[in-house]
Structures are given as structure tokens and as C-alpha cells.
Amino acid sequence: MSKAHVYKRDHINTDEIIPARYLNTDAEAELATHCLEDLDVNFVKKVRPGDVVVAGDDFGCGSSREHAVWAIRGAKVQTVIARSFARIFYRNAIDCGFYLIESAEAVNKITDGDEVEIDYDAGVIHDKTNGRKIKFQPLPDFALEIIAAGGLLNKIAAELKG
Amino acid sequence: MGMTITEKIFARASGHRKVTPGQLVDANIDVVMCHDVTTPPAISMLVERGIDRVFDPEKIVVTPDHFQPPKDVKSAELHKRLDAWAKQHKIKYYYKLGRAGVCHALLPEQGHIRPGEVIVGGDSHTCTYGALAAFSTGIGSTDLAASIATGRLWFRVPASMKFVLNGSLRSGVYSKDVILTVIARIGTDGALYKAMEFVGPALAKMSMEARMTITNMAIEAGAKNGIIGFDDVTKAYLDGRLKGKQDYTAVASDDDADYAAVEEFDCSAIEPMVALPHLPSGGVAIGNCAGMAMDQAYIGSCTNGRIEDLRIAAGVLKGKEVKIRTLVVPATPVIWKQAADEGLFDVFYDAGCVISAPTCGACLGGFMGVLAAGEKCISTTNRNFVGRMGSPKSEVYLASPATVAASAVEGRLADPRKHL
Structure with missing residues (x-):
């Protein structure tokens, strides 16, 4: 069962997702214990594997630290659904093979605590709590290729080893 | 239809005669900037996949700066990993010990930024170097690893927004006040995914250092890069400064280049x-x-x-x-x-x-x-x-x-x- 953790604020930035005071490590499991700490200090206690984070515009703005994606992935969050994403965060997520969903409708219709099920191929979020099926635009093909390869570096490693 | 500076740089770097906003290109990277927070994980990613290599030891510039000198044991470990890697791969421009400095001040100062080139760095404020008519942008550790190993990276060519800085700054008002004014008007995602190109008489009078304050904060408006065309100030800054390759391409936007938006500012009216x-x-x-x-x-x-x-x-x-x-x-x-x-x-x-x-x-x-x-x-x-x-x-x-x-x-x- 995947639960939605909804933070409707815009501009949730990388300093809130993973504060710089924890950037003295790149260990994903350790970063995960501080995921979203400066936004919601209780997030890591509440989140369960497969849950989703829902946010407003410009999610992930600020630093280029991929640690922000790792902290979220390390906390076993399935995906982030936002009205829009900041550029470097969006790119880092794709490069890491981590799927992001851009959907204003989903952000409007999903309530904190709702149970959701996502069909990535069809581009449908099923909010089982309110019964709505919300369509979203799946990622473009080049991004799906990177994600299917398990991330940009796996794709490059395969090409280099030819 | 002509091209903007940013489009011209991407066309050259990707071997196209012309590129347009939205186009996906595979571009050659001229300089890769590496520091102590985002590079050690990039190195680990390459090692784990058996592709621990550098595309060109003369095109990677390394300096620890975030926790320089190390502030605790964990940051000392990051420095140690960075140091061992830089030595192993014989990185030519490795600024360490008493030569290390804040990367975005250090690279232009030490002559590593050339107009017309593509520079990426594992830090969001890499957009600073656009003051020297280069394309530069911040990337995460995975992109950094890809750049280090292959010297190439995928990009979506950004649309450009033009910021016209008219008038002249009054006493007590500086380029920082200008960029804070720009961001206050357009918002932290006002230039999301776009190139912010700065022009105008107030800009023409600014020193290179003052210009770098402006391009530095392009990311704070969500931009992919900030950029300023080549002029006499650029030339004077570069003369006698460049390390390695001395030639470069002085790029400027075409008169008929297309902009997603044009924003005008009267700098004479800007307050601190x-x-x-x-x-x-x-x-x-x-x-x-x-x-x-x-x-x-x-x-x-x-x-x-x-x-x-x-x-x-x-x-x-x-x-x-x-x-x-x-x-x-x-x-x-x-x-x-x-x-x-x-x-x-x-x-x-x-x-x-x-x-x-x-x-x-x-x-x-x-x-x-x-x-x-x-x-x-x-x-x-x-x-x-x-x-x-x-x-x-x-x-x-x-x-x-x-x-x-x-x-x-x-x-x-x-x-x-x-x-x-």
C-alpha cells in the first residue's frame, strides 16, 4: 500500500530535502535518515517503502546536490509528484533512474494520507481513497531509455564496454 | 532566424550547423569542474561500474572548497578520496593545499574559462562562468561522472530570455542589487530551464567581477545558464590569463535571434x-x-x-x-x-x-x-x-x-x- 505525503508548498528546495550539514557523507542509507528533515522533521518516521511525496511548483530548486535524490530514494519513496520540478533536480532524478511525475491535477486532487497506485506505462495515478483516476504525461522516450538502463551511468558503462 | 549565444555554443559543441530550443543534443565538454562534495560520489560510481577513467586530464579542474580545509572526519574522508583520484589520474589543474579556493571564483581567475566553450561543474553555481561568454551549467554527480569519463553529455537546448539593463547604477548600488531586482521580478522559477542573457548599457559598464555576480545567481531564477556576450571587458579580463589553449571563439547573439521573453530594467532606479x-x-x-x-x-x-x-x-x-x-x-x-x-x-x-x-x-x-x-x-x-x-x-x-x-x-x- 502506497500512501501520499502531501506538502502543497512551492519551491521546496534542496536545503530542505537534505540540509548541507549532512553533505559530509554520500552514503545513501545515512542521507535517507535526514530526508526532508528541514521541511518535516517527522517525515522519516512516517514514510513507508513505496510511498509517494506530493508537492507544488519548483520542487528541488537550489543546489545541484544529487544527494537530494539519493535521500528520497534511500527513504524508499517510490516517486515524487509535483506541479513542476527545478531543472537540475529533474535531470539528476532521470540520471539516477528515478521516475518523477509532473501533474498539476494530481497535486490538486490527492489529499495527505490517500492511498495511491501508479501505472507508469499507462500514465495513470489511481487515488484509491477518493476513487479518482488521474492521467499524467509519461516521461519522454530518451528519459525512459535512461531509466530502463538503470540510470545514465549504467547506459554509458554498457556503451563503453561495447 | 538567427541564433542566440547559447544556441551557437551548443551548435558548435554538438557538430550541428544550427540548433533550436528544445532540441536534444549530445555535446562535447571543454572543461569539467570538480569539488569535494559532489565529485567523490561521482568517482565511486565510475569505480563501481569498472569505468574509472578520465576523458582528458587537462580538461578537468579540481579544487576542494565546500569544506576546505576539512571541518570534520567525514569531510576529511571526502577530501582524501578526491585527492587520491586526482593524483591517480594525473589531473593537471588540481588546486590543493594553499591554492584551493571557492571554485567559481577560482576557475575564471586562474584562466580556465574561455568564451564559446561548454563548461559543466558539480555545483549549481557553475552558471557563473557565463559572464565570460561561455555556456556553463551545474550538474549532479551522475552527470559529473559521465562528463569525467566521456567528455560528452546530453542537453536539451534551452530557450533564451533577454534581460536588458538600461540606465546606469547610482552610487551605493551594485550588480548584486541588479540581480536581486531581476529575481524579485521574475521569481525563483521565472527562468526555469532557460538561458538568461544579459545585455544593455548598464551591463556594458560593469567590470568582469561585477558581471560574475549576476550570472552566478541565474540558477536562483531556475535558469539553466546565465550568459553575457563577448566585449572589450571580456577581452581585457582574458588577456594574459588563460591557461593552456590560448585561442577562443568570441560569440555574440545574432540580431534576429529568437527570445522567449525580453525584460527591461531601468538600473538608474534600482535601490540597494x-x-x-x-x-x-x-x-x-x-x-x-x-x-x-x-x-x-x-x-x-x-x-x-x-x-x-x-x-x-x-x-x-x-x-x-x-x-x-x-x-x-x-x-x-x-x-x-x-x-x-x-x-x-x-x-x-x-x-x-x-x-x-x-x-x-x-x-x-x-x-x-x-x-x-x-x-x-x-x-x-x-x-x-x-x-x-x-x-x-x-x-x-x-x-x-x-x-x-x-x-x-x-x-x-x-x-x-x-x-x-
Whole structure:
């Protein structure tokens, strides 16, 4: 069962997702214990594997630290659904093979605590709590290729080893 | 239809005659910037996949800067991993020990940025180098690893927005006030995914250092890059400075290039600005916030830690004493030495400031001046997000070196024009 953790604020930035005071490590499991700490200090206690984070515009703005994606992935969050994403965060997520969903409708219709099920191929979020099926635009093909390869570096490693 | 500077650089780097916004290109990278926080994980990714290689040891520039010198055991481990890798791969331009400095001040200063080139760095403020008519952008560790190993990276060509800086700046107003005004108007995602191109008579009169303050903060409007066309100021800055390859392509936008938007600013009307917490877009004129008590003043960073910034701050602080904890952090060793030689350290010492070695330090809440809960800091840096300089309950106010120095003297937000 995947639960939605909804933070409707815009501009949730990388300093809130993973504060710089924890950037003295790149260990994903350790970063995960501080995921979203400066936004919601209780997030890591509440989140369960497969849950989703829902946010407003410009999610992930600020630093280029991929640690922000790792902290979220390390906390076993399935995906982030936002009205829009900041550029470097969006790119880092794709490069890491981590799927992001851009959907204003989903952000409007999903309530904190709702149970959701996502069909990535069809581009449908099923909010089982309110019964709505919300369509979203799946990622473009080049991004799906990177994600299917398990991330940009796996794709490059395969090409280099030819 | 002509091309913008950014489009021309991408066309050249990807082997196309013409590119258009939205097009996906595979571009050759000319310089890769590496520092102590995002590079060690990139190295580990390459090692884990059996592709621990560098595409060209002369095109990768390395400097530890975020936690420089290491602030604790864990950051010392990051430095150790960076150091071992740089030596193993015989990185030619590795600035370490007493030569390490804040990357975005260091690379242009040391002659690693050439007009017309593509530069990527594992840091969001890599967009600074666009002041030299180059395309430069910040990337994460995976892109950094890909760039290090292959010298190539995928990009979506950004649409460009033009920012016309008209008029001329009044006394006590600086390029920092201009970029805070721009971001206050368009917002922190006002240029999302786009190139911010700066032009106009006010810009033409700015020094290269002042221009770098502007392009440095392009990311604070969500932009992919900030860029300024090549002119006499660019040429004068580059003469005798470049390391390695001496030739470069002076790029300018075509007259009939297409822009997603054009924003005009009358710089003669701009006041000293302060960006209030907790977004860089929170800029207001000093008249609307003067008098608010501060606990710390911070003069430094890749935004405003260069020699001109220190001179401006010293001009305000000369013969006065600060009322709050005030940190002066020259961005590079060369700037540090120059400030010492010019007698600026005497001014800062006499005023009661703490003078630090070059580091990113407290700008990102690392060390050397982090804030306690409830504390307020007036800072020349680029971000005032929640918790940016320490406690999530602290507050950061962004301003020019003159405004920060004036506020240090008064212990509260102050108009620098009273102190010039």
C-alpha cells in the first residue's frame, strides 16, 4: 500500500530535502535518515517503502546536490509528484533512474494520507481513497531509455564496454 | 532566424550547423569542474561500474572548497578520496593545499574559462562562468561522472530570455542589487530551464567581477545558464590569463535571434536591495527593511567574495567598528593575498571582523560561522533558504558587500549610502 505525503508548498528546495550539514557523507542509507528533515522533521518516521511525496511548483530548486535524490530514494519513496520540478533536480532524478511525475491535477486532487497506485506505462495515478483516476504525461522516450538502463551511468558503462 | 549565444555554443559543441530550443543534443565538454562534495560520489560510481577513467586530464579542474580545509572526519574522508583520484589520474589543474579556493571564483581567475566553450561543474553555481561568454551549467554527480569519463553529455537546448539593463547604477548600488531586482521580478522559477542573457548599457559598464555576480545567481531564477556576450571587458579580463589553449571563439547573439521573453530594467532606479527570507526572490529596497536587528554579517562566497567586493566592504568599514559577528572570507588564495597586500585586512582587523581562509564555509551552513536558532545573518551570498546557513530556525538576508558592511557597522539592516 502506497500512501501520499502531501506538502502543497512551492519551491521546496534542496536545503530542505537534505540540509548541507549532512553533505559530509554520500552514503545513501545515512542521507535517507535526514530526508526532508528541514521541511518535516517527522517525515522519516512516517514514510513507508513505496510511498509517494506530493508537492507544488519548483520542487528541488537550489543546489545541484544529487544527494537530494539519493535521500528520497534511500527513504524508499517510490516517486515524487509535483506541479513542476527545478531543472537540475529533474535531470539528476532521470540520471539516477528515478521516475518523477509532473501533474498539476494530481497535486490538486490527492489529499495527505490517500492511498495511491501508479501505472507508469499507462500514465495513470489511481487515488484509491477518493476513487479518482488521474492521467499524467509519461516521461519522454530518451528519459525512459535512461531509466530502463538503470540510470545514465549504467547506459554509458554498457556503451563503453561495447 | 538567427541564433542566440547559447544556441551557437551548443551548435558548435554538438557538430550541428544550427540548433533550436528544445532540441536534444549530445555535446562535447571543454572543461569539467570538480569539488569535494559532489565529485567523490561521482568517482565511486565510475569505480563501481569498472569505468574509472578520465576523458582528458587537462580538461578537468579540481579544487576542494565546500569544506576546505576539512571541518570534520567525514569531510576529511571526502577530501582524501578526491585527492587520491586526482593524483591517480594525473589531473593537471588540481588546486590543493594553499591554492584551493571557492571554485567559481577560482576557475575564471586562474584562466580556465574561455568564451564559446561548454563548461559543466558539480555545483549549481557553475552558471557563473557565463559572464565570460561561455555556456556553463551545474550538474549532479551522475552527470559529473559521465562528463569525467566521456567528455560528452546530453542537453536539451534551452530557450533564451533577454534581460536588458538600461540606465546606469547610482552610487551605493551594485550588480548584486541588479540581480536581486531581476529575481524579485521574475521569481525563483521565472527562468526555469532557460538561458538568461544579459545585455544593455548598464551591463556594458560593469567590470568582469561585477558581471560574475549576476550570472552566478541565474540558477536562483531556475535558469539553466546565465550568459553575457563577448566585449572589450571580456577581452581585457582574458588577456594574459588563460591557461593552456590560448585561442577562443568570441560569440555574440545574432540580431534576429529568437527570445522567449525580453525584460527591461531601468538600473538608474534600482535601490540597494535586501532579499528577505526564505527565497532569493524576496528582494525589497533597503528603505523597506532598514533597522531590523542582525546577529551576523558575512562577506564572501562565489557571488561576492572577489577583490572588488572586499574593497567595497573595506571602503564602508574603514575607521569604524562592527556591532555584530562579521566574517570576511576571501574566495581564493590570490584574492586573500591581494587583500592583505592592499591593506584591506588592516581595515577588517581594526573594525573587529573575523578573517577566514578561502572556503564556501558558512554560505551553505558548513562551518566557519553557522547560525543558531533565532539568529539573523545579512550576507553577500546567493541563497537564503530555510536552514541554509545553519539552524532551520535561523534567517538569511541577501545583499551587496556595501549593504552587508553597513549593516555590520550598525548591527541592523542599513543603507550603505550613509557610509560611503
